[in-house]
Amino acid sequence: MSEKFRLDKGGLINRNKKISFKFNNKKYYGYEGDTLASALIANGVHLVGRSFKYHRPRGFFGAGVDEPYAIVQMNRNNEVDPNVRATEQELFEGLEAKSVNCWPNVNFDIGAINNFLGKFFPAGFYYKTFMWPKSFWYKVYEPIIRKAAGFGAASIKHDKEKYEHKYEYCDLLITGSGPSGLASAYAAAQNGAKVILAEDKSRFGGSLLTSEVTIGNQSGREWAEKIMSELKSMPNVVVKNRSQVFGYYDHNMLVMSERISDHLPKTEKYSPKQRLWYIRAKEVIISSGSIERPLVFGNNDTPGVMLSSAAKEYLKIYGALVGKKPLVFTNNDSGYETAIEFKKNGIDPVVLDTRKDPNSEIIKEAKDLNINIKFSYVVVAAKGYKKVNSADIANISEDKKNISNIENIKCDCICVSGFWTPTIHLASQSGNKTKFNEEIDAFVPSQSKQKETTLGSANGIFTLEETLKTSFEKGAELSKQITNKENNISVPAVIEKKSSNHDKFWCVPLPEGKNYKRFLDFQNDVSVSDIQLALREGYRSIEHVKRYTTLGMATDQGRTSNLNGLQLVSDIENKVVPQVGHTTFRPPYSPISIGAIVGREIGKHSKPTRKSPMHYWHEKNNAVFVDAGVWLRPRYYKQGNENLFEASKREAKNVRQNVGVCDVTTLGKIDIKGPDAAEFLNRVYTNAWLKLPIGKARYGVMLREDGIVMDDGTTTRISENHYHMTTTTAQAANVLSHLEYYLQLVWPELNVNVVSSTEQWAGAAIAGPKSRDVLQKLFPDLDVSNEGLPFMGYIEDNLFGVNAKIFRISFSGELAYEVNVESDNGNFMWEKIMDIGKDFNIQPYGTEALSTLRIEMGHVAGSELDGRTIPYDNSLEGLVSKKKDFIGKRSLSKTAFVATDRQKVVGVVPLDKKTSIPEGSYIVKDPNVKLPIPKLGHVSASCWSVEYDNPFSLAIIKDGKNMIGQKLFAMSPLKNKTIPVEIVSSHYVDPQGERVRS
């Protein structure tokens, strides 16, 4: 198919490189340098989608980030990308894109029937229609809305692309490379400031690329190219195209999304698709320009109706004609630039100017070119369904209230210009209280809140001369404050056409008896009548009107709709716009992909993975790993075809019968030193610590100030003023912060230092009746007898040339030792243990067997110390000192904590001795009473007791101490199980604790 709407010459596209692409499965051609939009326009394609609510045909309205309609679904290198603006997507060989919001296809869309069902989608229809009946929500309404809503469909596949984050610091961040951005960047760079210049589009230069101006002795575009090449050569300047600064956050932190590969057929090797920049800037210059405002008239959403600036951009940058019989509808001089551009390329436009007799250089130029201009004229309504084919136009009275002499004229596009709206999103996000500028009918930034300065048309300055002057000055001034350098730059002379005033007109009245839809928000299908209805229904606050009608809530953030919406509200309310105020601008300015937000923190990179020094031994020996906080721990060691249950049972049984070894490196370890260390521990733990002898370990429980158990573990006195504390794997970091808090803030007079030593030590727990035999062979010279190394004893010795710390402590409830060596020697230690242990049938055991062993012993752990329990609940009240004060003690006398029927940990055994009780089950008295069944407590941990060969669980239940022997029920609605159980002591095995002391 030939490009019927491509000019023979002109534009910035590379005509030597033809590119083929597919849109809705049809093949077209364009050129390198095209966007998908410009290439489709060159091919005469204007029907690109269906609207959100009414499914009306949609074409192109803008030429960049302002585009509300042309949102497509991209298929690139076998990945789909929804919500892509065709006006921003650069063309590449083989590009494939599809329309969205259409079913079954863009030419025949069943949803368009909404358009004829008049009242089906009025303002607030979601709130009105889907309120009742409640039961309809999930089955009827939601699926309908889901199908109808959204711009494209996200892939359910894993995204193979890579995204990166980058942190950067600079003196000046400049957002936009139009005249104000270039001038301020240049001036700042000359003063030696570190500058980042960000441009959203692929080409630098902004409005200079399309405007007819002279700077110095060059055209605007040539001047922009010269400045850019200088900036690019300077080492203190970073220039980035395809980079959108979309968010202005606290303390001058801005975030920019750089689209590195979206314009390529596929992402290059070792390159990310997109990169998110977190930029901390000393000063920010907002040079984001302005966006043309639409004029509101009947059927103003018909494909072929577009911004006149966009039509000009398609002509001047892409050599593409949006139509061959254009109508230009304007209330200011900008429309004439587009008309003249058409005329220069041999196309005869008709200009409708709402003004009566404006006078300016450019109007004179248009007249001299014999362009057909009609003053005091408006477009009443566009005609045509899938593309404009004519327009009803009319005279408008001077007071703009009446139209007369309606006639129909043929046209194939309507280019509208309703003056300019400064892009103030970033300034507003930074906290700038914007003000309304009557002269331009728009909001502009006023008092800066952070270090931000808005320049050029973003600041409501529409002449190039003033823009360049103020931008050079500001760039120099702000950079001088930072670098203390001053390089004088003379501002070049500017030749530009002077404009006449614009007409404060924005909405064409409806002709008698006509009920055209006049759209304000093109992306969310909000029309004038929707706003009128919302106001009739009593909505007053602009924020409420916005939410009720969805005006400005779409992905385009109301870039083209906002001000006209405000004008309408203020007209109806008889207020002026600043009284109505504008809604809040929130980041992101334009949609960014979730992938870019996530960056590399995905999959196993979402958190660090910590491995013990013995990790590779575990791997080689068929360990199946489990996440324990950020650590990977062996869950069980698989032998043959064993499953988790069989393997953990075998491992636990071997500990009870012979000896097992468990990697306990992950336990938190804190080194505590100082003359006041004992006193400090005495305040931190609930039990007494002042008299712990050197070479002894003690079990301790620490509370939060609210009396809840924070953590438990053993602490060993290594020497006079030196202690070694262990914490649970999960709480290690919190406990360290907790200790630092009290030492630095509450009791700074205590002379104590704490430091994490978790990574410094590798640990192995050797547990089981034969553990002493193993220990003896590991340390042949050591007296390992019950007298030489008693329960809770500590000793240091030499393990085949390696220093080792030996603790006689036990989590499994068996005779057990923990050996620690420096991390680098961890694997050496482990292999020695396995080698020596062979004679005693040693087997490694994982966390699953470890749990089994501790549960049937009734040792509480994380599932009981769950942030909701006090010492009593865990049967740890024996460790609570009555004599001394400690953190959280005062809370333990709270009424609820001393209640006689206070919850307590108990053991639970199923009556049939067969059915395992799901963790999280409720314990209830009677499962057959009316819902909700009163619950007594919950099952915190379950295992298969290897001692008794039946299921056993721990539960924390109300009045636990008086429940032993009761027959109750464990209910798991989740697993749909009700299991008759008997409550027993939590110490199911060896209740006297004889084994650990044996």
Next chain:
Amino acid sequence: MLHIKCPHCGLRSQNEFSYGGDATVKRPELNKEVSDQDWDNFVYLRKSPRGKHLELWQHISGCRQWIKVERDTLTHEIFKTLKANEKV
């Protein structure tokens, strides 16, 4: 993201710190009688002021010191930062 000046390390991004709440709360002394009311106030009751707030932060990914930060809860403006033992 806030930019917090650690009095020990200098200006650092918020993600190096963890928040620690009101810095003016004083823990009742050990081994002293404390009324239920006073204890509850200490454990649970916190003001949630709009405006200036003296609060604790810990530089967990830096020097691990607890510091005091005077911050506006509405605007996030940071007026000053202090070492743990310094007074406003």
